Amino acid sequence: MTSQLGELLTAAARGSFPRADGRVTVLPPPSPRDAGVVAFTCHAVVFADVEPSWVHERIAPGDLSAPLSPPFLTALAERLHREANTIDMVTVAASLPGPPPWELVETRDRSHPRITRALRHRDGIRAWTTADGGTVVIGRGVGGRWELALEVDGSAQGHGLGRRLAYAARHLLPEGELLWAQVAPGNARSVRGILAAGFVPVGAEVLMVPHGGRG
Known part of the structure; x- marks a missing residue:
């Protein structure tokens, strides 16, 4: 996996997780097909064709549950003209x-x-x-x-x-x-x-x- 998201996932799989600082990282989608949100311990990653400012306007600093909450997922889905699939482990x-x-x-x-x-x-x-x-x-x-x-x-x-x-x-x-x-x-x-x-x-x-x- 050579995308930024792919590198992040591979690192997490090997035990090197994003810093647990309560922040939300915004990455470009790794392909036209793939978009979504992945949450780790005290850190979330939005991978989609959206501006970081758009994301941060909708998620209060330190709100750890917001990236996978219905309000944010609904807003992201509308922005991308898609729909949110299920929340998976x-x-x-x-x-x-x-x-x-x-x-x-x-x-x-x-x-x-x-x-x-x-x-x-x-x-x-x-x-x-x-x-x-x-x-x-x-x-x-x-x-x-x-x-x-x-x-x-x-x-x-x-x-x-x-x-x-x-x-x-x-x-x-x-x-x-x-x-x-x-x-x-x-x-x-x-x-x-x-x-x-x-x-x-x-x-x-x-x-x-x-x-x-x-x-």
Whole structure:
């Protein structure tokens, strides 16, 4: 990742976070597709085609909750002529060597709902399925980072398949790469599975997507 946002995310993933000073940093969008807000501990980053002055006029100094609050996100969405997607917990894990410990079969079927959603937000999509009802999707997302999406069939839920898929996905990247996963905090089952697979929380984020492009 060579953009300013990409460099910041990579540094955070490796433990070097923005200074916890209560400030809001405004960065240019890393691509025409990507815009949003990412919040770390006591520091937020707005990556969008807006002037820093516009952002700072709407966020009081030291207001740590404002960057992810409904009033600011609504104003930012209107400014960009987009809509705010969900607020997600952002997690990351390092790649693992060797092949996945469970059999994954790569598929080029783009009709699967999880794959269709991934195509809206990521480039270079690749997808794998399992015989017991799992789907793993990886692709280049925000700032060029590798992002993970999972799907577990209803009949296969509750048996740890999501955790196994998330762990197996770490074997699908070249050595030394980082894999990111965004999870809705209210989806406790997915949160537990991602954490059990070795992903660690980095922050929270909201993406600004074209109207009708949520999900």
